[in-house]
Amino acid sequence: MSEASRLAYISFDAVPAPKGAAIHIAAFTQALARHFGAVELLTVAGALTPEPRTERWPGVFHTQLPGLGTSLIDRVLCFRACLERWLSGRRFDLIQFRSIFEGIPLLGLQPRPRLIFEVNGLPSIELPYRYPRAADDRDLMRKLRAQERTCLDAADRIVTPSSVTERYLVSHRGVESAKIRVIPNGVDTELFRPGDPIGHGCGLLYFGTLAQWQGIDLAIRAVAQIRAFSPARLTILGAGGNRQREPIAALAGKLGIGAHVEIAPPVEQEELVRALHRSFAVLAPLAINDRNVLQGCCPLKVLEGMAAGIPVIASDLPAVRELGEHGRHLLLVKPGSVEQIAQAVLQLREDPSLWQRLATGGREHVLARYTWERSGAALAQVVAQALSGTPLGGA
Numbered sequence: 001m002s003e004a005s006r007l008a009y010i011s012f013d014a015v016p017a018p019k020g021a022a023i024h025i026a027a028f029t030q031a032l033a034r035h036f037g038a039v040e041l042l043t044v045a046g047a048l049t050p051e052p053r054t055e056r057w058p059g060v061f062h063t064q065l066p067g068l069g070t071s072l073i074d075r076v077l078c079f080r081a082c083l084e085r086w087l088s089g090r091r092f093d094l095i096q097f098r099s100i101f102e103g104i105p106l107l108g109l110q111p112r113p114r115l116i117f118e119v120n121g122l123p124s125i126e127l128p129y130r131y132p133r134a135a136d137d138r139d140l141m142r143k144l145r146a147q148e149r150t151c152l153d154a155a156d157r158i159v160t161p162s163s164v165t166e167r168y169l170v171s172h173r174g175v176e177s178a179k180i181r182v183i184p185n186g187v188d189t190e191l192f193r194p195g196d197p198i199g200h201g202c203g204l205l206y207f208g209t210l211a212q213w214q215g216i217d218l219a220i221r222a223v224a225q226i227r228a229f230s231p232a233r234l235t236i237l238g239a240g241g242n243r244q245r246e247p248i249a250a251l252a253g254k255l256g257i258g259a260h261v262e263i264a265p266p267v268e269q270e271e272l273v274r275a276l277h278r279s280f281a282v283l284a285p286l287a288i289n290d291r292n293v294l295q296g297c298c299p300l301k302v303l304e305g306m307a308a309g310i311p312v313i314a315s316d317l318p319a320v321r322e323l324g325e326h327g328r329h330l331l332l333v334k335p336g337s338v339e340q341i342a343q344a345v346l347q348l349r350e351d352p353s354l355w356q357r358l359a360t361g362g363r364e365h366v367l368a369r370y371t372w373e374r375s376g377a378a379l380a381q382v383v384a385q386a387l388s389g390t391p392l393g394g395a
Contacts, residue, residue, distance in 0.1 A: 006091065006092045006093045006094075007032055007036055007038070007039040007040065007092065007093065007094050007095070007096070007383070008039065008040040008041075008042065008092045008094075008095045008096070008113075009025070009028065009029050009032065009039055009040070009041050009042070009095075009096045009097075010041075010042040010043075010083065010095060010096070010097045010098075010102045010106070011025055011041075011042070011043050011044075011097065011098040011099075011102060012043075012044050012067065012076065012079055012098070012099055012101035012102050013025060013043055013044060013098065014043060014044055014045070014046035015041070015043045015046075015056075015062070016056075017046060018239070018265075018266040018267055018268050018269070018272075019209070019239055019266060020185075020208065020209075020299075020300040020301075021098075021120070023269065023300065024120070024185060024300075025041070025043070025098075026056075026057065027186060027188075027372040027375065027376060028096075028118075028375075028376065028379055029041050029056075029057070029060045030057050030058070030059075030060060030376070031372070031373075031375070031376025031377070031379055031380055032060075032096075032376075032379065032380065032383065033057065033058060033059030033060050034059070034376070034380075035376075035377075035380035035383070035384075036380070036383065037059060038059045038060075038061065039059065039060055039061070040061050040063065040092075041056060041060050041061065041062045041063070042062075042063050042064075042065060042083065042086065042102075043062070043063075043064055043065070044064070044065060044066075044067035044075070044079050045064040045065060045066050045067065046064070048066075048068070050063075050064035050065065050066060051064055063086065065079055065082040065083055065086060066078055066079065066082055067079040067082075072127075072131070076101045079101065079102070080101070080102070080104065080105050083102060083105050084105045087105065087106075087109065091111070091113075092113045093113055093114060093387060094113055094114040094115070094116065094383060094386055094387055095113050095114075095115055095116070096115075096116040096117075096118055096383070097115070097116070097117060097118065097151075098118045098120060099121075099123065100123060100144070100147040100148055100150075100151050101123075103115075103117060103147075103151040103154075104147055104150070104151065107150065107151070107154050114156045114157075114386045114387060115154060115155045115156050115157075116155060116156065116157045116158070116159060116382065116383065116386060117151055117152060117154075117155035117157075117158045117159075118158075118159050118160070119152075119158055119159070119160045119165060119169065120160070120161060120165075120297075120298075121291070121295065121297070122144075122148055122295060123144045123148070124141055124144040124145045124148060125290050125291055125294070125295045126213075126291055126295075127144070128141075129211055129212045129213050129289070129291060130211060130212075148173070149173070152169070152173055152175050155179070156179075156386050157179060157180075157181065157382050157385070157386050158175060158179055158180045158181070159180070159181050159182075159183050159379065159382055160180060160181075160182055160183070160296075161182070161183060161184050161185050161297075161298035162182065162184070162296035162297060162298045162319050162322070163182050163296070163318075163322055164293075164295070164296025164297075164318050164319040164322070165182075165295055165296035165297075165319075166180050166182050166296075167296075168294055168295050168296060172294070176392065178392040179392050181378070181382050183375050183378045183379055183382070184298050184323075184369075184370060184375060185298045185300050185303060185370065185375065186303070186370050186371045186372035186373070186374060186375040186376070187300075187303045187304050187307040187366055187370055187371060187372065188269070188371075188372055189307050189366060189367055189371055191269060191270070191273060192269075192273055192276070192304050192307035192308045193273075193307065193308065193309070193363075194277075194308060194309030194359065194363060195273075195276075195277030195308070195309070196277070201280055202226070202230045202231060202232040202233070202280050202345070202349060203232075203233050203234075203235065203278060203279050203280050204219070204223065204232060204233065204234045204235070204279065204280060204281055204282075204283055204345065205234075205235050205237070205275060205276065205278075205279040205281070205282050205283065205305075205310075206219050206234065206235070206236045206237070206238070206282070206283045206284070206285075206301075207236075207237040207238065207266065207272060207275070207282075207301055208237075208238060208239075208284075208299070208300070208301050209238060209239050209240060210236075210238040210239065210240030210244035210245065210248065211240070211244070212287070212289075213286065213287055213289050213291045213292055214238075214285070214286060214287070215285035215286050215287035215315065215335075215336075216236065216238070216248055216285070217247075217248070217251055218285040218287070218336065218337075218338055218341060219234060219236075219283045219285050219341065220234065220248065220251050220252050220255065220257070220261060221251075221255065221338040222283075222285070222338050222339075222341035222342040222345070223257055223260065223261065223342075224255040224256070224257050225338060225339070225342040226342045226345050226346060227257060227260065229346055230345075230346065230349055232260070232345065233260040233261070233262070234260065234261045234262070234283075235262045235264065235275065235279070236248065236261065236262065236263045236264065237264050237265070237266050237267055237272065237275060238263070238264075238265075238266060239265070239266045245263055248261075248263055249261075249263055272304070273308060276304070276305065276308040276310050277308065277310075279310055280310075280311075280345075280348070280349075280355075281310060281311045281312070281313055281344075281345060281348055282301060282302075282305035282310050282311070282312045282313070283313055283314075283341065284299055284301050284302050284305075284312060284313070284314035284315065284320070285313075285314070285315055285333075285335075285341055286299065286314065286315040286317055286319075286320065286335065287315070287335065287336065288315075288317075288335045288336055292315075292317055292319060293317060293318070293319075296318070296319040297319050298319065298323070299314075299319075299320065299323075302314055302320060302323050302324070302330065303323065303366055303370050305330075305362070306324065306329060306330060306362030306363060306365060306366050307362070307363060307366040307367075307370075308363075309359040309360070309362070309363045310359065310362075311330065311331065311348055311355055311358040311359055311362065312324075312330040312331070312358075312362065313330070313331045313333060313341060313344045313345065313348075314330055314331070314332060314333070315332070315333060315334075315335040315336075316332035316333060316334060316335060317335055320332065323370070324362065324365055325365075327358075328357075328358075328361045328365075329358065329361050329362045329365045330358060330362055331344045331347075331348075331358065
């Protein structure tokens with residue numbers, strides 16, 4: 001790596017992993033390596049014993065740091081201490097980071113490298129959904145927001161995957177709009193491509209985390225309604241522990257459809273494509289809450305479903321609406337409406353031509369606007385501007 005372009009990308013996420021964050025990180029770091037020669041990737045270890053530094057992908061040199069402890073705070077503090085030791089004696093021209101968990105230790109570096117804060121989600125908004133008691137801890141929430149403010153102020157550039165998030169950062173966090181660049185998620189369209197026609201089955205697929213904000217309970221209730229008219233089944237491929245899985249299974253059992261709802265761990269991308277090809281439609285019933293409506297998101301499940309030529313039924317939220325047009329690229333339903341989810345599935349069952357139009361239109365839309373090549377090139381432009389000291393808002 002040349003002296004003029006020493007780059008690092010640091011994330012408190014496990015890589016590799018069958019999760020959207022890991023897919024995103026892999027795509028972005030490979031794009032940086034292609035454009036700038038090499039990049040150091042630091043992530044939290046997915047196992048107790050981290051792997052040695054390795055060239056994970058061409059030009060991407062991956063180091064895993066421990067994040068041990070019984071609580072999230074313990075794991076963050078462990079990771080931060082290891083990161084500070086790793087950074088000691090090393091110098092970078094630019095570092096990209098994804099959250100306050102790894103961002104705070106970067107602020108004391110001397111000389112200070114250029115910093116890009118990649119805001120996909122903010123802990124002060126998302127943690128209360130993962131850890132309900134966190135919302136009642138005012139001191140914790142105050143500290144989280146203060147650290148978020150510090151990182152947002154210190155960053156030379158901010159990238160985010162959604163215009164909804166951009167608006168939130170400007171209107172609620174006081175970030176200068178010229179400092180932000182929206183770079184949506186992408187898809188590997190060579191891997192996610194249409195398969196053979198599926199016939200007239202009614203297998204529905206949800207994939208992603210099992211977090212409360214995903215609205216999986218709505219999908220299960222919709223399947224119970226659909227089964228009064230069609231032999232629907234639902235496959236859930238989701239990352240989460242027993243605390244998330246048990247209520248989902250209990251709800252399916254209570255509604256009498258336990259035998260028709262499969263809850264399985266997340267799978268690698270190649271297997272996910274096969275699961276998509278076995279499916280009639282993808283469900284993305286995002287719930288109405290601060291995470292989805294106020295902060296925003298860019299759900300990979302929507303883009304990957306469309307790329308694979310499988311119709312997507314998703315909540316009509318601003319963050320989803322910017323990814324495609326209702327009736328042309330996907331079907332949008334009223335957020336929180338079990339009835340509309342069920343009706344959308346039955347509409348696809350009754351109108352094969354609509355199914356085919358969405359399959360074709362969604363795929364073409366992703367090819368035109370949502371590839372990782374496109375997103376990676378946009379990120380490379382932001383990094384080049386930051387490295388050159390181009391003024392905010394400059395070309």
